[in-house]
Amino acid sequence: MKSIPLRVRTRAAKSKKHSVQAIVAALFALLVIAASAYTFLVLKHDPTLTDLRGRLLGASTLHPLGTDHLGRDVLTRLLLGGGQTLGYSLLALGAALVIGIPFGIVAGYKRGWVDKLFMRIADGFLAFPDTIVAIVLSGLLGAGIGNLVLAIVIVKWVSYARLVRSTVLSESQKDYIRIARTNGLSDARIMTKHLLPHIAGHVLVLASLDLGKIILLISSLSYIGLGAQPPTPEWGAMLNDSRPYFQSRPELMVYPGLAIVSVVLLANMLGDYLRDRFDVKKEVQP
Amino acid sequence: MFRILLRKFLEVFIFLLFIMFVSFLFIRLAPGDPVLTILNVDELSVSQEQVEAMREEMGFNDPLLVQFGNWLLDFVRLDFGSSYSTGQPVMQTLMSALPATAELTLGALLVMLLIAVPLGSLSAVYRGSWIDTLSRMLSIVGAAVPSFWLGLILIDLFGVRFGNLPTMGRDGFASLILPCVTLGLAISSVYVRLLRSSLLDSLSQEFVRSARARGLSEGRIFWLHALRHSLPPVITVFGVSLGSLIGGVVVIEVLFAYPGIGKLVVDAIRQRDYPLIQGYILIMAVVVFVVNTAVDLSYRYLNPEMKLKEKEAHR
Numbered sequence: 125m126k127s128i129p130l131r132v133r134t135r136a137a138k139s140k141k142h143s144v145q146a147i148v149a150a151l152f153a154l155l156v157i158a159a160s161a162y163t164f165l166v167l168k169h170d171p172t173l174t175d176l177r178g179r180l181l182g183a184s185t186l187h188p189l190g191t192d193h194l195g196r197d198v199l200t201r202l203l204l205g206g207g208q209t210l211g212y213s214l215l216a217l218g219a220a221l222v223i224g225i226p227f228g229i230v231a232g233y234k235r236g237w238v239d240k241l242f243m244r245i246a247d248g249f250l251a252f253p254d255t256i257v258a259i260v261l262s263g264l265l266g267a268g269i270g271n272l273v274l275a276i277v278i279v280k281w282v283s284y285a286r287l288v289r290s291t292v293l294s295e296s297q298k299d300y301i302r303i304a305r306t307n308g309l310s311d312a313r314i315m316t317k318h319l320l321p322h323i324a325g326h327v328l329v330l331a332s333l334d335l336g337k338i339i340l341l342i343s344s345l346s347y348i349g350l351g352a353q354p355p356t357p358e359w360g361a362m363l364n365d366s367r368p369y370f371q372s373r374p375e376l377m378v379y380p381g382l383a384i385v386s387v388v389l390l391a392n393m394l395g396d397y398l399r400d401r402f403d404v405k406k407e408v409q410p
Numbered sequence: 411m412f413r414i415l416l417r418k419f420l421e422v423f424i425f426l427l428f429i430m431f432v433s434f435l436f437i438r439l440a441p442g443d444p445v446l447t448i449l450n451v452d453e454l455s456v457s458q459e460q461v462e463a464m465r466e467e468m469g470f471n472d473p474l475l476v477q478f479g480n481w482l483l484d485f486v487r488l489d490f491g492s493s494y495s496t497g498q499p500v501m502q503t504l505m506s507a508l509p510a511t512a513e514l515t516l517g518a519l520l521v522m523l524l525i526a527v528p529l530g531s532l533s534a535v536y537r538g539s540w541i542d543t544l545s546r547m548l549s550i551v552g553a554a555v556p557s558f559w560l561g562l563i564l565i566d567l568f569g570v571r572f573g574n575l576p577t578m579g580r581d582g583f584a585s586l587i588l589p590c591v592t593l594g595l596a597i598s599s600v601y602v603r604l605l606r607s608s609l610l611d612s613l614s615q616e617f618v619r620s621a622r623a624r625g626l627s628e629g630r631i632f633w634l635h636a637l638r639h640s641l642p643p644v645i646t647v648f649g650v651s652l653g654s655l656i657g658g659v660v661v662i663e664v665l666f667a668y669p670g671i672g673k674l675v676v677d678a679i680r681q682r683d684y685p686l687i688q689g690y691i692l693i694m695a696v697v698v699f700v701v702n703t704a705v706d707l708s709y710r711y712l713n714p715e716m717k718l719k720e721k722e723a724h725r
Binding site: 247248252255259262264344377 | 421422424425426428432550551553554555556557558559562563566570652653654656657660661664665675676678679680682684687690691694695698
C-alpha cells in the first residue's frame with residue numbers, strides 16, 4: 125500500500141528536476157546564440173588578428189569581454205573555441221561510434237572469429253587504462269589536435285563495441301529476432317533493421333555520458349600543449365596562452381574555464397536525462 | 411588465484427609488447443629524423459658526415475628486421491637506451507623522477523580520503539539533509555571542473571593573492587600542498603557519491619540490524635561493519651579509474667612544473683624523445699599491474715565470500 129504514493133512522488137520529483145534542467149539548458153543555449161549572433165553579425169572580429177596597441181583591454185562595447193595579451197577579442201575567441209572543443213569532441217565520439225557499433229553488432233550476432241578477435245583486442249585495451257593510451261598515442265603521433273582526436277577514437281571505439289556486443293548477445297536470444305530468422309530475413313537486414321534500433325538507446329546514453337569526459341580530456345591535453353596548438357582559439361589552449369597575465373587580468377582565466385565547466389555540466393545533464401529516459405541501469409562505468 | 415594473476419599479467423604483457431612494437435615502428439617511420447633531432451639539440455648546424463656517423467652508431471643503417479631484433483633484446487634487458495634530448499639513460503632518468511610522482515599521487519589520495527570519507531559518510535547517515543544536498547551539488551559541479559582550471563584558480567588565490575604557497579617545482583612539504591589539494595579535490599567528487607550509495611546499501615543490510623540487536627554501539631557498527639562492507643565497490647572504481655588518476659597526475663605536474671615522470675613524458679612528447687616515452691609506457695604498465703593485483707587481493711580480504719565462490723568454480 126505504502127509503495128504507491130512513494131513511487132508517484134519520485135516520478136514527480138524526477139520530472140520536476142528535468143524541467144528545471146531543460147530550462148537551464150535552454151537559457152544557456154539562447155545566451156550562446158545571442159552572444160554569437162552579436163559577435164559575428166555586429167562586431168565581426170578576426171579571432172587570430174593581433175593588435176599590439178589594443179592588448180589586455182577591459183570590457184567595452186566593441187570588445188564585450190575585453191582583449192587578450194595579443195589584442196585579440198576574447199568573446200570571439202571564446203565562442204569559436206566552443207566550436208573547436210565541442211566540434212572535435214563530437215568528431216571523436218562520432219568516429220568511435222561509427223567504428224564501434226558495426227563491429228559490436230557483427231561480433232555479437234555472428235560470433236565466430238570476428239567475435240574472438242574482438243574480445244582479444246578488447247581485453248588488451250581493458251588491461252591498460254585508456255587515458256594513458258590516449259596520451260601516449262598522441263605523443264607517438266606528435267602533438268596536435270588531429271592526432272589527439274585520432275588517439276581518442278582508437279581507445280574509445282572499443283568501449284562502444286563492447287557495450288553493443290553485450291547488448292546484441294542478449295537481444296539475439298529474444299523472440300523477435302528468432303522469428304525474424306525463421307521468416308528467412310537476411311542477416312544484414314536483421315542487424316540493421318532489428319538490432320540497431322534496439323541498441324541505439326544504450327549507445328546514446330553511454331555516448332552522452334562520455335561527451336563531458338572527452339571535452340575535459342581534449343581541453344586538459346590542449347592546456348598542457350598536447351592538443352590544439354596556440355593560435356587556435358581552443359579553451360584549454362587559451363588558458364595556457366594567457367597564463368602569465370592572470371594576475372593583472374583574472375578575467376582571462378575565468379571566461380574559458382567557466383565555458384568548459386558549463387558545457388561539460390550541460391553534457392552531463394543531457395547524459396543523466398537520457399539515462400532516465402531510456403531507463404538504462406548503471407552498467408556504464410562511472 | 412594464481413591462475414587469475416597469471417592471466418592478468420599475460421594480458422598486460424601482450425598489450426605492452428603491442429604498444430612497444432607500435433612505438434618501435436613510429437620511431438623508425440616517423441617524419442622527424444631522430445638523428446637530426448639529437449644533433450640539433452644545441453641548434454648548431456651539422457655536417458652530413460656527422461649525421462651519417464651517428465646513424466651508423468645508432469644502428470639505423472641495419473636492415474629493419476635486425477633493428478627490431480636488437481630492439482627486442484634491449485627491451486628484454488630493460489634497456490631503452492639514452493634520452494634523445496639529455497643523453498642520460500632513460501630508465502635512470504625515469505626512476506629518479508618516480509619518487510616525486512609517488513609523493514604527489516599519495517598526497518592527493520590522502521586529500522581525497524580526507525574529503526570523501528567524512529562527506530560520504532555524513533551524507534549517507536543524514537540522508538536528505540542539507541549536507542547530503544551539499545555533497546550532491548559538489549559532486550555534480552566537481553565532475554565538470556577541469557583539474558587544471560581548479561589548479562589555476564587555487565594558484566591565483568593561495569599562491570598569489572591571499573597567500574604565498576609555492577606554486578612551482580618541488581621543494582619541501584609546502585610545495586606539495588597546492589598540487590595535492592588540486593588533484594585530491596578533482597578526484598574526490600566521484601568517491602563521495604560512491605561511498606554514500608555504497609554505505610546506504612550496507613546500512614540497510616541485515617548484519618547491521620543484527621549488530622544493533624546484539625547491542626553494539628552505533629559507532630562500532632558504522633566503523634567496523636558498515637564501512638568495511640562498503641569498501642569493495644569503492645576499491646573497484648579506484649582500480650577502473652586508475653587511468654584517469656595517472657592522466658590527472660600528468661596534467662597537475664605540468665601545471666605546477668613539478669619534476670615527476672608525468673612532466674618528463676610530456677616534455678619527451680614535445681621533443682619527440684621516443685626512448686623516454688617507451689620507458690614511461692613500461693613503468694605505467696608495471697604500475698597498472700601492481701595496482702590491479704592489489705585491488706584484487708584487497709577485494710578478497712574484504713569479502714571472504716569471493717574465495718568460496720572461486721573454489722566452487724574450480725571444482
